[in-house]
Structure formats: structure tokens, C-alpha cells
Amino acid sequence: MTNDYIELINKKLDEFMPINYPHKIFKAMKYTVTLPGKRLRPVMCLETCKMFGGKVEDAIPTACAIEMLHAQTLIHDDLPCMDNDNYRRGQLTNHMVFGEANAVLAGDALLTFAPQTILKNSKQLGAEKLLKLMEEFFHAAGAFGVIAGQVVDIESERLNINDCKTENEDFEFYAQTLDYIHTHKTADLFKLALRSGAIIADANDEQLNAITEFGQNLGVAFQIADDILDETSTFEEMGKTLGKDKEEGKLTYVSLYGLEKAKKDLNDLIDKCFNILDENNLKSEIFEKILKKIKAV
């Protein structure tokens, strides 16, 4: 079922992104968008639409646009002036293949190509709903969303976790900073995927609130799981350079709270997600599968 979605999304991403002139920029855009991946965000967008009684095909352009936005954040986060990563999902990062200037421009181009893809291929949704989707997209993509998370993440690099933990006040500051980063860098895109799917399916306000809370908890859980994997996995398993976090004294859930508490909090968040589904009579094998997989980390 998840695999059907992934196949559909991959097919549609390919269709939505023909290589126009100037070829180099369209190739650079497509390169990172189509790197093999779990397509978690678009899958969640399609599944939420279905869960609230909408047509899956109505959500496809939006789901793909959210994957394009996700790729944009990866391309720019990997740049030498940011995280300076050479590998992503086991492949060379965008700037390693196309050069730094083209990687900056490919990210820029995706930021407008993504909403353009929604508008061009979702006319049947009507103008009012399209505008709502635009508002959701801009909020999550911009300085109130993922970019806020990335900015604070960069600032937090001056914090060395080894200097912390002595005073309570200090610890509180580290904890709040980490929560802010996880909320905006990760949960905001999850919430965008879920809320967009719900909006397309005409979900009511109560349903929108429920799915937003679900996305917040799932996003933070996902990020804690990522921090745990960074601590415990190998390059082959993750497809990116690992252990850098620890080496640099970087603020992560594991470095702040320790591995045991990280695992416990991850489990609690996943349980919360299950509860939200139950309380709102939302049934989805796909979400259950995603939750179980993250919990198993």
C-alpha cells in the first residue's frame, strides 16, 4: 500500500519535472527531488486526504510539491556554508554534482516550481481551496516555518553540549532551543503534508486541529529517531555521514537527554500519535505502519 503510493509519487514527480531549457537547472532540481527515498511527506499527504474522504488523485500535485520543497531544504542545508555535507541518501549532494552556484539556484527554483506545480495541476480544486494551499505552503516553507528552524539550528552550533548540563537554567535554554528546531525544521513540513491533504479533502476545523497535533508529535518523534540513528547506525544504513553530531558537540536529543530518555520520549510521542488517531476515529494502515517503524528505532 505504501509502496503503491511511493511508485505513484515517483512516476508523477518524473512527469511534473521535464528537463526544459536551461537544462542544467532543471537537471539539478530533478536530481535531488528524485533521489531514492521513502517519500514520507507526500505519502502522508495522500493518506490524510484519503483518510478524510477525499480523492487521492486530487492530492497528487500537492504531495509532489511538498517533496520538491523538502528537496529544496536538503539542497540548501547541504551547502558548504551550511552543514557542508557531501552525501545524502547515499548519493553525492547537489552542489557536489552541479556546483555551488547551481545548487543555490536549483533550491531557489524549486521554491517557486513547487507551488506552481500545485496551481497548474489542481485547477479542479477551485480558486478558494488553491489559495488556502498556497497559504499553508508559504507559511511552512518560509521564515515562520522550516527556515526559522534552520536559522536557530545554525545559531545553536555555537552551543557545545559539553558546556551544558551544569546549571538548570542553562539546561532549560538548550531544551527549548532543541524543541524549537525540531518543531520548525521537521514537524512544520509534516504538518504541511497532513494539513494540505486534509484541506483538499474538505476536513473541518476539529479534524484539522487533530491532524496538526498528530503532525507535531510525529515530527518531533521522527527527529528524535533520527538523532538516535545518528548515534547508533553506520554510513551504509543511513546513506549520509554520521557521528558528526557527536564529534562536534552538537545539540541533539540524545546529546541533551541521553540515549535511554530519548528512546522513552520517542515511545511516548508515538503512543500519543496512536491516541490521536483513536480519539478521532481515524483509521489508516499506512500511518500505523509509519508509527510502528519509527517506534522500533
Added chain:
Amino acid sequence: MTNDYIELINKKLDEFMPINYPHKIFKAMKYTVTLPGKRLRPVMCLETCKMFGGKVEDAIPTACAIEMLHAQTLIHDDLPCMDNDNYRRGQLTNHMVFGEANAVLAGDALLTFAPQTILKNSKQLGAEKLLKLMEEFFHAAGAFGVIAGQVVDIESERLNINDCKTENEDFEFYAQTLDYIHTHKTADLFKLALRSGAIIADANDEQLNAITEFGQNLGVAFQIADDILDETSTFEEMGKTLGKDKEEGKLTYVSLYGLEKAKKDLNDLIDKCFNILDENNLKSEIFEKILKKIKAV
């Protein structure tokens, strides 16, 4: 009259861009947007709206959004991996003040903050018109617009003008490349400003076509004038490092055609612009002033 517009735009840009948390990113965004400037694009947007019988105040958020987009292109073009410029309008460039990572993110943030500004502050235009404005914005801002121009501009840096001019075929290639760069890097934003103003004023298709042709000619003229100034001005007059083009054997209108032909072609393009206004019974002191000023270069 132009000064009234500039004052209005500056006031509104300040209003539309409060410094939210995280302060650093909003400060970085606002820094380049509010650098002293002629506000040519937003002025043209407001004036076109008025010229076609629309209300100037209806076009203010869109005019400001186009200035934000313009600033985005400047911030990223100035980056070390692109043009590597330290000064812009006589001030330090964005990455020189806020660092490279924040400059990349400030540009990214403007790319969504700009259309967000339109949607948030132009509800009275109605959903259909807002969607049209979104489509215009995405087209001009993306890989079919300014980014196409910037990509080809970067590629053209491998061309050294001193290697050209011997064979006709070669010359044709250089000429087409330069025209492509000018059309997309400069004229596309001009056309966006003009077309958006016209759309807000409910201009018909014939009027839209006329103003698009006007924008194409004006944009190329403006770029030729810029190339001429780069050849003949001083740092104090232009507020940016000059003569770099010549030094690097860069492809410009002056380096390709020589100063005399550049001046003649600039005049011809400006005359064409005056003719388009005449033929379509479009009267505007502001556009006449702009055309005369560019012609006088």
C-alpha cells in the same frame, strides 16, 4: 510624483516586514529589501495599475512583493559562489553583514514571504485574480524566469569576449546568449511588475500584450544602460564595484557590440517604448521620465 510612489513603497515595505522571531532572519531579509534604491519595479507596477484605470492602493502589496523578489535575486547573486560582490548600492552585501548561511536563507525566505505578502494584503482582489498574480510571480521568479537568466549568465562566464568576434557563427552565439540573459535576468522582472499592475487593473489581453512588449524592450534597454554605466562610471556614482566586467573579459552589450552601437541600440529601444505607449494611447509622466532617464545614459 515618482517620489510620492517611492515614499509610499518604502513606508509599506517597512510595515509589511516587522522583525519577528528568529530576529536574525527577518533582519537579514529586511536589510537588502530596504537598502536605498529607486524602487523602479514597484513604481512601474503601481503606475501601470493606475494607467489602466485601477486603484493604486490595490497594487501596493504586489508592488512591494516584487521589490522583495528583486532583493532575493540580489542577495543570492552577490554570494561568494555567484558574483562574489561585497558592495551593493553603496552598502555591504547581505552575506558580508549576516554571513553566507543566513544570506542564503534570507533569500529563500523572501521567495515565500513575497507571495505571502500579496495574499495576506490583497484579499479584496478576489481569489481568481490572486491566483493569476501567483502564476505571474512564480513564472518570473523561477527556472523559466530570472533563474534561467542567472544560470545562463553563470555559464557564459566561461566565454571570454576576447576569444570572440572572429567568426560570424561564434558572434551569433554570443549575441543570442546575451539577449537570453538580458531577457530573463532583467526584462522578466520588469514584465512581472507591469503585467501584475495591469492584471490588478483588469486590463484586457491586448493591453497586457502591449505592456509585456513594453517591458521586454525597457528591460533590455535598462540592461544595456547598466552595461554602459559599468564601462563609464565610478564606484561613487554606482555604489558597487565596477570595471570587473571588462577585467574578466565578461560578455556584456558593450564588450560585444562596442560603446557606440550600444548607445544607438539603447536609443532605438527607448524610442520603441515611446511608440508602444503612443500606439496604445497610454499616458504616463512617470514612464516618460523613466524612459528619458535611461536614454540619457
